[in-house]
Amino acid sequence: MTTSSAPGKIYLFGEHAVVYGEPAVPCAIERRARVTVEQREDSHLRVHADDLSLDGFTVEYSGATDAAPDIDVSESLIQAAMGYVDAAVRQARDAADAPDAGFDITIESDIPLGAGLGSSAAVTVAGIDAATRELCVELEAEEIADRAFQAEYEVQEGQASRADTFCSAMGGAVRVEGDDCRAIDAPDLPIVVGFDGGAGDTGELVAGVRELRETYGFAANTVAAIGDIVREGERSLAEGDIERLGELMDFNHGLLEALGVSSRSLDNMVWAARDAGAYGAKLTGAGGGGCIVALDDSEETETALRFTPGCEETFRAGLDREGVRLEEQ
Numbered sequence: 001m002t003t004s005s006a007p008g009k010i011y012l013f014g015e016h017a018v019v020y021g022e023p024a025v026p027c028a029i030e031r032r033a034r035v036t037v038e039q040r041e042d043s044h045l046r047v048h049a050d051d052l053s054l055d056g057f058t059v060e061y062s063g064a065t066d067a068a069p070d071i072d073v074s075e076s077l078i079q080a081a082m083g084y085v086d087a088a089v090r091q092a093r094d095a096a097d098a099p100d101a102g103f104d105i106t107i108e109s110d111i112p113l114g115a116g117l118g119s120s121a122a123v124t125v126a127g128i129d130a131a132t133r134e135l136c137v138e139l140e141a142e143e144i145a146d147r148a149f150q151a152e153y154e155v156q157e158g159q160a161s162r163a164d165t166f167c168s169a170m171g172g173a174v175r176v177e178g179d180d181c182r183a184i185d186a187p188d189l190p191i192v193v194g195f196d197g198g199a200g201d202t203g204e205l206v207a208g209v210r211e212l213r214e215t216y217g218f219a220a221n222t223v224a225a226i227g228d229i230v231r232e233g234e235r236s237l238a239e240g241d242i243e244r245l246g247e248l249m250d251f252n253h254g255l256l257e258a259l260g261v262s263s264r265s266l267d268n269m270v271w272a273a274r275d276a277g278a279y280g281a282k283l284t285g286a287g288g289g290g291c292i293v294a295l296d297d298s299e300e301t302e303t304a305l306r307f308t309p310g311c312e313e314t315f316r317a318g319l320d321r322e323g324v325r326l327e328e329q
């Protein structure tokens with residue numbers, strides 16, 4: 001039996017634009033997905049996910065590739081829930097050259113689903129690490145990142161950048177521009193997350209930006225301007241200039257809003273954080289609903305978010321310098 005874990009992430013800058021080759025800077029946060037894998041005698045797959053919430057449902061399921069899941073929900077929901085796990089298992093079987101390996105898999109995660117904190121990447125990265133180790137193969141973090149990207153790319157039908165999976169595998173702050181992925185130095189950041197309890201459909205939101213970008217030249221310029229913010233933000237990060245980082249996050253949020261991926265509750269939380277004196281605040285990830293990220297070393301932003309209509313949960317989540325790791329074997 002092998003348990004591996006991998007962190008979720010926030011985007012300091014650059015989501016969406018990273019899909020079109022602009023750079024992005026995601027940072028791993030201290031919230032993890034833990035995946036426990038035990039090889040079976042047969043080639044079946046049995047998955048158990050605690051408190052897996054899908055579109056407001058909480059389901060507990062266990063299924064096998066050749067058997068119906070033991071819960072009464074639609075096939076499409078199960079497909080959505082299983083997609084990343086199946087893809088991670090395919091990658092592990094391929095890496096270990098064990099096409100018929102079967103597993104019992106248990107997933108526990110502190111990362112809300114579909115909320116822009118990279119739960120899919122964390123589950124995929126931790127799943128590949130645990131399953132390959134179970135097959136006596138130890139992969140480098142970079143290879144896990146690459147295989148997890150292939151898995152996300154497959155599930156998201158070609159609409160994925162390397163940012164989430166590389167960040168989750170490596171930990172810390174990273175910079176991703178096309179296929180060029182690298183770890184970067186970052187100071188400890190006072191990260192506060194606000195969560196509206198909802199989720200956005202990453203594929204749909206990415207498709208919406210794509211359409212805007214194809215329809216309007218100025219939308220393409222907006223995407224390019226996000227790239228300029230990221231380049232400026234990298235300098236501020238290197239200098240540890242948190243005030244400027246905050247200002248650039250505010251700017252980045254404005255451009256994401258212009259691209260149509262914010263929402264009323266995300267905007268409310270962003271404004272609550274700014275009014276509370278945060279250095280800056282923006283939505284994180286695909287948007288549409290889910291999480292915002294703010295920088296504040298005082299308690300003010302968390303207190304304000306607790307009283308903000310539409311904010312369901314707020315928590316401080318420090319930068320996690322560790323990426324994928326073995327928990328138990």
Ligand SMILES: Nc1ncnc2c1ncn2[C@@H]1O[C@H](COP(=O)(O)OP(=O)(O)O)[C@@H](O)[C@H]1O
Nearest residue numbers: 049080081107109113114115116117118119120
């Ligand atoms: N705890 C979990 N158990 C099983 N699958 C999970 C879990 N967390 C995330 N996933 C998978 O990741 C998907 C959500 O990923 P995505 O839509 O990319 O949003 P995000 O990565 O921002 O959280 C879920 O639909 C599910 O397939």
Ligand SMILES: C[C@@](O)(CCOP(=O)(O)O)CC(=O)O
Nearest residue numbers: 015016116118160161285286
């Ligand atoms: C919108 C995008 O830039 C980030 C999506 O992040 P998340 O799955 O919402 O955590 C898409 C991508 O980079 O693959």
Ligand SMILES: [Mg+2]
Nearest residue numbers: 118119120121
């Ligand atoms: Mg995701």
